[in-house]
Amino acid sequence: MKAASLEDQYASFPEIKRSEVRKFLDWIHAQPHISERFSEGEALHFFHACRCSMEVAKQVLDTNLTARTHLDEFFVSLDCERPEIRRAMRTVSIVPLPGATHEGYRVILAKLDDLNTANYNFADAMKLYCMVFDFWMYEDGIQPGHVIVIDLQGTSLGHVARIGLLQMKKFLFYLQEAAAIRLIGFHFINIVPFMDKILALMTPFMKKELSTVLHMHSDLNDFYKFVPKEMLPKEYGGREEESSLAKEIFYNKLLNSRKEMLEFEKRHQVNEKLRPGKSKNASDLFGIEGNFKKLDID
Numbered sequence: 360m361k362a363a364s365l366e367d368q369y370a371s372f373p374e375i376k377r378s379e380v381r382k383f384l385d386w387i388h389a390q391p392h393i394s395e396r397f398s399e400g401e402a403l404h405f406f407h408a409c410r411c412s413m414e415v416a417k418q419v420l421d422t423n424l425t426a427r428t429h430l431d432e433f434f435v436s437l438d439c440e441r442p443e444i445r446r447a448m449r450t451v452s453i454v455p456l457p458g459a460t461h462e463g464y465r466v467i468l469a470k471l472d473d474l475n476t477a478n479y480n481f482a483d484a485m486k487l488y489c490m491v492f493d494f495w496m497y498e499d500g501i502q503p504g505h506v507i508v509i510d511l512q513g514t515s516l517g518h519v520a521r522i523g524l525l526q527m528k529k530f531l532f533y534l535q536e537a538a539a540i541r542l543i544g545f546h547f548i549n550i551v552p553f554m555d556k557i558l559a560l561m562t563p564f565m566k567k568e569l570s571t572v573l574h575m576h577s578d579l580n581d582f583y584k585f586v587p588k589e590m591l592p593k594e595y596g597g598r599e600e601e602s603s604l605a606k607e608i609f610y611n612k613l614l615n616s617r618k619e620m621l622e623f624e625k626r627h628q629v630n631e632k633l634r635p636g637k638s639k640n641a642s643d644l645f646g647i648e649g650n651f652k653k654l655d656i657d
Contacts, residue, residue, distance in 0.1 A: 360619035362400045363500030372407065372501060380406050383416055392634035393424060394626045400500070401626070404539040407501040421629075422644075423537040428628040429641040430529055432482035437490055437624040439613045443480065447487040450478050452606040455495040457599060458590040463503040464543050466586055467492065468602065470510035476517035485530050493623060494613060496540070504543035506586060511557075512549040519556050524563075531564040532644065547575045548582050 369377055384402045387393055405423070409416040427434040438444065450473040456466045469488060471479070534542070547554070554575060565573070576582040579595065591597030592605065599605070613620065631638035 360494065360616040360623075361498055362398070363498055365400055365403070368400075368403060368500045375403070375407060375411060379411065379413065383413060386413075386417060387420065390421075390635075392629045392631065393421075394628075396626050398626075400497075404496060404501055408539045408541055419537060419539070423533075423539060424627055424629045425639050426529075426533050426537045426644060427624075428631070429639075429644065430533065432526065433486050433489055433530065433533070434624070434627075437486070437620050439490065439610075439617055439620065443483045444487055444490075446478060447480065447483040448606075448610050449473055450480075451484050451487065452602045453488050453491045454592070454602050454605045454609060455491065455499070456586075456590055456592075459502075460506065460586060460590070462543075464506050465499065465502045465504075466506045466508060466590065467495070468508045468510065468592070470602065471513045471518070472603065472606075474513045474515070476515060476521060479518050479521055481522045482526055485526070490613060490620060491609065494616065494620065495609075497623070502541075504541045506544040506546065507542065508546045508548060508586065510548050511551050511554075514551055516553055516556065519553065519560070522560055524560065527560045528564045531561065531569070535566050535569055542569070542572060544585055545569065545573045546582060546585060547573075548579065550575045550577050 369375060380399060380403050383406050384397075384399050387397050387402055388395055402420075405416045405420045406413075409419055439448070450471065451469060452472050453467065453469045456468060459465055473479075547557075551557075574582075574585065588596050589598050592599050592602040594601055631640075
């Protein structure tokens with residue numbers, strides 16, 4: 360797990376003043392509830408994602424680390440040797456694509472490999488997704504923007520029925536309020552006839568900003584307008600290696616970086632006992648959990 364070069368990142372984004380990022384890092388290290396091992400490179404991701412606003416970056420960083428501390432199902436026990444993570448690795452492909460779009464945006468693609476609904480666990484798949492994204496960003500550095508692509512081929516109503524409303528609420532909260540990225544596009548490809556069921560899970564928790572970058576494609580030719588065909592895996596008509604092979608290569612990187620990922624997890628959590636003022640818990644982020652049910656499938 361090799362951190363992206365700071366010098367290269369600052370050279371690519373001359374509008375970011377390193378002196379300001381270091382002030383931000385000084386503030387981070389002055390917070391008793393945040394790890395003193397939080398790095399300049401990690402701080403840079405938040406400063407860039409928040410368009411160089413110091414105050415917004417402080418808020419988003421604290422929200423991020425607080426969410427990572429209390430969202431057990433997504434961010435705790437990031438051990439890729441755990442059986443549930445190994446199962447998720449067999450069930451889904453989560454592949455950062457090489458290269459970039461014409462605008463310089465980086466793309467990550469997720470799809471089902473094992474179509475057996477009994478092997479699909481939404482929380483475990485999202486935990487693996489976040490692990491892959493964290494590892495990728497750590498090594499890739501800051502970028503002009505990121506595009507998320509979800510391939511629904513092989514998805515059944517049985518998969519949708521295994522997604523909890525509260526789980527969806529928590530994940531979309533993190534994506535919209537706490538993720539240290541500039542999300543440029545969120546694309547569903549090979550959409551299914553019951554797309555309305557999936558949107559019924561998502562829409563109550565989506566803000567306008569996410570709605571405006573959400574796209575659904577039944578025709579890949581339409582999708583190619585956003586993500587060039589040539590940067591996609593071969594099964595999508597592109598030039599890159601098949602996603603099944605790319606997934607194995609990337610998952611092996613995770614497995615070989617197990618200790619570093621566990622250290623990453625510790626750096627990205629807060630110690631609520633040391634937080635100035637009142638400590639926070641999950642209800643401070645999401646409200647009272649209440650009686651969230653799984654989506655009823657007719």
